[in-house]
Structures are given as C-alpha cells and as structure tokens.
Amino acid sequence: MLSVRDLRAGYAGSTVLDGVDLTVPAGGVVALLGRNGAGKSTFVHTVMGMLKPYSGSIRLGDRELAGAAAHTVARAGVAIVPQGRRVFAPLTVAENLRIASTRGRDGWTPERVYELMPRLAERRDNRGDQLSGGEQQMLAIGRALLRGPRLLLLDEPSDGLAPAVVDQVAELLEGLRGEGIAAVLVEQDLHLAFRLADEVAVMQKGRIVHRSSTADFRADRARAHALLGVG
Ligand SMILES: Nc1ncnc2c1ncn2[C@@H]1O[C@H](COP(=O)(O)OP(=O)(O)OP(=O)(O)O)[C@@H](O)[C@H]1O
Secondary structure, eight states, X not given: OEEEEEEEEOSTTOOSEEEEEEEEOTTOEEEEEOOTTSSHHXXXXXXXXXXXXXXXXXXXXXXXXXXXXXXXXXXXXXXXXXXXXXXXXXXXXXXXXXXXXXXXXGGOOHHHHXXXXXXXXXXXXXXXXXXXXXXXXXXXXXXXXXXXXXXXXXXXXXXTOOHHHHHHHHHHHHHTGGGTOEEEEEOSOHHHHHHHOXXXXXXXXXXXXXXXXXXXXXXXXXXXXXXXXXX
C-alpha cells in the first residue's frame, strides 16, 4: 500500500530523514515511535508532499509520489491530521467540514462524519476556536476523512488532550478499523499507540531502527526502554 524506500529529506540542505524505509499494508496501522526530534513529523510532512524529499521513493500502490505537490498526494488518497490540529478557527464546524468535502469521495459526507462523531453534530454551528481540544481533534479527523483517504497520516492525535479525551479519540479511531484505511500513527502516548497499531516502527536520527508487531514490542520492555527511553 504505502512503500517508502531510502527516503532522504530535511530543511535548507540539512538532513533529517537519512534513508527511511517503511511499508504500511492496506488497512494496516503502523505506529511510528521515537524520541523528540527523531524526524517523525518530518516524515509525515514529506509523505504528504508538504516537504520535498532530496531523494528516495514514496509509492502508494503503484503510484510514485516522491516530489509530488501536497494537492496531488491528497488526490491520490493520502490525508493528514496535523499536529496541533489546525482547524479553521473563524469557521464553524459545519463550514470546516463543508470546505473539506468538495469531492465527497468514497461515500464520506459531513452527515456520515456527524454520525461517527455525534459531539460534532451538536457543535455544528460553533466556531473552530470555540471547541474543546478533543472536539478540535475530532474535527481535524473528520476533515481528513472527507478526503476519502486510503492512507491517513496522524501526527500525535493525543497531543495536549486530557486522558479521558484521549480515550474518546482512541474509540473514534478504533471505530475506523473496519473502513480499510491504512494509517501511520505518530504518537508519544504509548498506550494509545499500542491500542491502535498492529505494528510498531521506531525512528532514531532519521532512520527506522526497529520494526515489529505491537505484541512483540510490548513483550520486550528492555528493548522498548533502550529504543525510546521509557519503561
Ligand atoms: N521547519 C523546520 N525547519 C528546520 N528544521 C526543522 C523544521 N522542522 C523540524 N526541524 C528539525 O528537524 C528535526 C526533526 O524534527 P521533527 O519535528 O521531524 O521530529 P519529531 O520526531 O516529530 O519530534 P517530536 O516528537 O518532538 O515532534 C529536529 O532537529 C528539528 O529541529
């Protein structure tokens, strides 16, 4: 589904991604873990076409996307839920969803998003900046779904949310499992990552240094500690 090979990218000539190899099977969820500054956000931005790679390959199915502009990558079926959520603050929930759903691909409509997230339906006339952090996160996910993605890039969906709200976001993302949407989940919250992901990839200094099933990763606490500095 997603197949990234020897991807190199960075900022103004500096190298952050130093030869990343990562595959995500159709419908599979891979948690991308790693310490601060490892290059996880840079990776999702590069896959999304927001940052042009220096070299390497990003294939979605049989389509090469390395170097393509973000709107081309989006049309190919990739959607991002960016870190910090980035909903349009002056627009209402309904307006935020409407501008994201110009194509209504794969049957995703605002009504279907409201069914999945009843809280958003209740808040449909509230402005983006009147929403709680959790509601903003749900709106950001709803906006991404309206693109009808085959691959969802989630950059720290738990960031800044209270544990109870993280739980709601987790339930929402679990509810998407049957949709066959593949996902790369960048996450510092290991409980959330383990709950949602089938597989774990660990990035260190712009390279993938470990890849295993989530179950295997969880079973080896010493290795998790060595890779992530956590117990
Ligand atoms: N816009 C930018 N311009 C220049 N350097 C950047 C930019 N964004 C990130 N970097 C640098 O790239 C490196 C990787 O950052 P990145 O945000 O990809 O890491 P990360 O693994 O997502 O970290 P975190 O877990 O803290 O979000 C860091 O050294 C960072 O300072």
